[in-house]
Amino acid sequence: MDKTISPRTMGRLPIYYRYLEELQRMGVDRISSDKLAERIGITSSQLRQDLSAFGQFGHHGLGYHVGPLLERVSDLLGLNQPHRLVLVGAGNLGRAVASYEGFTRRGFLIKRIFDADPQLAGTYIAGAPVAPVTELGAYLAAEPTDVGVIATPATAAQEIADTLVAGGVRAIWNFAPVRLAVPDHVLVEHTHISDSLLLLSLRLHMQD
Amino acid sequence: MDKTISPRTMGRLPIYYRYLEELQRMGVDRISSDKLAERIGITSSQLRQDLSAFGQFGHHGLGYHVGPLLERVSDLLGLNQPHRLVLVGAGNLGRAVASYEGFTRRGFLIKRIFDADPQLAGTYIAGAPVAPVTELGAYLAAEPTDVGVIATPATAAQEIADTLVAGGVRAIWNFAPVRLAVPDHVLVEHTHISDSLLLLSLRLHMQD
Numbered sequence: 001m002d003k004t005i006s007p008r009t010m011g012r013l014p015i016y017y018r019y020l021e022e023l024q025r026m027g028v029d030r031i032s033s034d035k036l037a038e039r040i041g042i043t044s045s046q047l048r049q050d051l052s053a054f055g056q057f058g059h060h061g062l063g064y065h066v067g068p069l070l071e072r073v074s075d076l077l078g079l080n081q082p083h084r085l086v087l088v089g090a091g092n093l094g095r096a097v098a099s100y101e102g103f104t105r106r107g108f109l110i111k112r113i114f115d116a117d118p119q120l121a122g123t124y125i126a127g128a129p130v131a132p133v134t135e136l137g138a139y140l141a142a143e144p145t146d147v148g149v150i151a152t153p154a155t156a157a158q159e160i161a162d163t164l165v166a167g168g169v170r171a172i173w174n175f176a177p178v179r180l181a182v183p184d185h186v187l188v189e190h191t192h193i194s195d196s197l198l199l200l201s202l203r204l205h206m207q208d
Numbered sequence: 209m210d211k212t213i214s215p216r217t218m219g220r221l222p223i224y225y226r227y228l229e230e231l232q233r234m235g236v237d238r239i240s241s242d243k244l245a246e247r248i249g250i251t252s253s254q255l256r257q258d259l260s261a262f263g264q265f266g267h268h269g270l271g272y273h274v275g276p277l278l279e280r281v282s283d284l285l286g287l288n289q290p291h292r293l294v295l296v297g298a299g300n301l302g303r304a305v306a307s308y309e310g311f312t313r314r315g316f317l318i319k320r321i322f323d324a325d326p327q328l329a330g331t332y333i334a335g336a337p338v339a340p341v342t343e344l345g346a347y348l349a350a351e352p353t354d355v356g357v358i359a360t361p362a363t364a365a366q367e368i369a370d371t372l373v374a375g376g377v378r379a380i381w382n383f384a385p386v387r388l389a390v391p392d393h394v395l396v397e398h399t400h401i402s403d404s405l406l407l408l409s410l411r412l413h414m415q416d
Contacts, residue, residue, distance in 0.1 A: 010414075014406040022362075022386060039387075077406055078413025092307050096300035102385070102402050106409065147408070154230075171412055173404065177310070178230060179247075187415070189408040193399060194310050196381065198222040198285055200355070200397040201314065204379055205286025206218075207395070 005053045005076065012050065013077050015040055020070040032063040079106045084144070086169075088160050089151035090115035090130055093175055093193075097151055098126040108147070112139060116156070136160070140167025147171045154178040213261045213284065220258065221285050223248055228278040240271040287314045294347070294377075296368050297359035298323035298338055301383055301401075305359055306334040316355070320347060324364070344368070348375025355379045362386040 019039050023031060037047040051064065054072050074080055087098055090113050098110055113125055114133040123130050131139065139145075140163070148164035150157050150172060157176035164172055171187035174180055177194045227247050231239060245255040259272065262280050282288055293316050295306055306318055321333055322341040331338050339347065347353075348371070356372035358365050358380060365384035372380055379395035382388055385402045 010410065013410060014403050017406055018385065018400070018402065019387075076410075076413075078409045079406075081413070083409070083412065092300060092304035096304045097401070099300050100401060100405075102405065106402075106405060108405065108409075146412070170415070171408055173408055177226065179227075187408070187411050189404050189411070191399070191401060191404045192226070193305070193308060194226065194314075195222050196397050196399045197308075197310065197314060197316065198225055198287075200379055200381055200395070201286045201291070201316075202218065202221060202284075203395050203397070204291065204354070205284075205289070207378070 009050050009053055010076075012040060012042070013073055016050075016073045017070070017077060017079075020066055020073060023066045024070055028066055030063045031066055036064060074106075082107045082109055083146040085110045085147045085149055086136070086139070086145050086164075087113045087128070087149040087151060088115075088133060088136065088164075089153075089156075089175075090117070090120055090125055091151065094149075094151035095125055097149060097175065098128060110149075111143065111145065114139075116152075133160070137163050137167060140164070140169070145169055147173060149173045149175070150180075151175045217258050217261055218284075220248060220250070221281055224258075224281045225278070225285060225287075228274055228281060231274045232278055236274055238271045239274055244272060282314075290315045290317055291354040292352070293318045293355045293357055294344070294353050294372075295321045295336070295357040295359060296323075296341060296344065296372075297361075297364075297383075298325070298328055298333055299359065302357075302359035303333055305357060305383065306336060318357075319351065319353065322347075324360075341368070345371050345375060348372070348377070353377055355381060357381045357383070358388075359383045 033044060033047055037044045040047065085108050087094055087110055094113065098113060103110060110128040113128050113130045114136045115130055116133050118132045120130045121132050145167065146169060148169045150160050152160055154176045157174065157178050158180060161172055161180045161182055165182055165186055169186065171189065172180065172182060173189045175191050177192050180188055182188055241252055241255055245252045248255065295302055295318055298321050306321060311318060318336040321336050321338045322344045323338055324341050326340050328338045329340050353375065354377060356377045358368050360368055362384045365382065365386050366388060369380055369388045369390055373390055373394055377394065379397065380388065380390060381397045383399050385400055388396055390396055
């Protein structure tokens with residue numbers, strides 16, 4: 001990938017992406033640099049630096065073109081390359097993740113869903129077939145998979161992570177409220193709903 | 209609340225909480241300071257500073273008592289005060305949030321769930337009654353509520369946020385992938401599943 005973009009600018013890419021995608025959904029073709037800077041939460045001069053690192057997407061005075069800029073940000077985020085996923089855990093959270101419409105649009109293809117309940121085997125969730133979790137290892141051995149999503153109870157998460165790692169995934173997206181031990185070459189992205197709840201409690205408490 | 213604890217230490221409270229809670233669930237009574245520091249990701253000397261700010265929870269050589277320390281961290285996080293919640297949106301994500309067992313344990317009580325589908329009215333999700341979203345404003349006027357949780361599609365989120373603010377909530381926990389405009393006195397905690405997905409994509413892409 002392009003190594004000339006600074007880490008700070010890279011860190012802002014998800015914010016650019018989310019805002020530009022929202023603009024595109026609302027049918028907006030062009031955005032002024034002042035408004036864009038304000039929504040990203042940076043100064044106009046930082047914005048100009050970011051955009052010149054991305055390439056050329058309009059004239060400062062006339063504003064920027066939403067479509068091409070979104071396309072470029074997507075490229076930089078690696079969203080235009082497909083990633084094969086398996087999802088483990090078909091409870092409410094797993095179903096919510098599987099049903100998330102942004103997945104496929106962003107190149108994340110859920111190939112199969114695994115669950116401890118054998119009754120779910122043979123059903124489909126959001127278009128993906130469900131299989132018994134006992135088949136996870138054999139599946140990964142046969143089907144190269146980039147990312148494993150863990151949406152199981154905390155108690156099961158480490159064992160699933162071990163199976164995913166042994167099966168050769170490059171990354172784990174973990175929703176279980178537990179820290180996972182994995183080798184250094186495997187990326188782990190945590191989404192801990194409980195952490196947000198704790199932060200919210202802390203912030204409310206600090207207001208008192 | 210206790211203002212003598214530094215912001216850095218405060219920021220570590222959710223990490224302490226998560227780890228200590230895990231230890232307690234596993235039946236561990238005592239933890240050595242070295243192990244605790246390692247899991248929190250700080251040095252032993254930072255740990256001693258944190259713990260002396262919390263109070264006294266054991267002797268450095270003998271390790272720390274998990275139970276009393278967890279209780280103190282919970283207090284500092286404001287988890288021992290009950291908060292009344294409403295949840296808006298009873299789709300997969302809303303159900304996952306409502307079913308999250310950590311809620312009640314942490315003093316967050318879901319009093320009612322609202323959904324746009326009138327067919328769900330009168331049913332119960334995770335013990336909480338479901339009502340039509342058209343009744344949200346009237347409910348808030350009658351029942352003082354601390355926190356509104358938004359688990360609706362992005363398109364509905366701002367209108368729901370406006371209703372919650374007009375109804376006097378102090379905080380909004382937003383799962384919809386959209387930025388909300390709210391007055392300064394209302395806290396907003398965002399949990400954007402899509403941001404984690406974007407970061408994961410970016411990190412995978414940077415490995416390539």
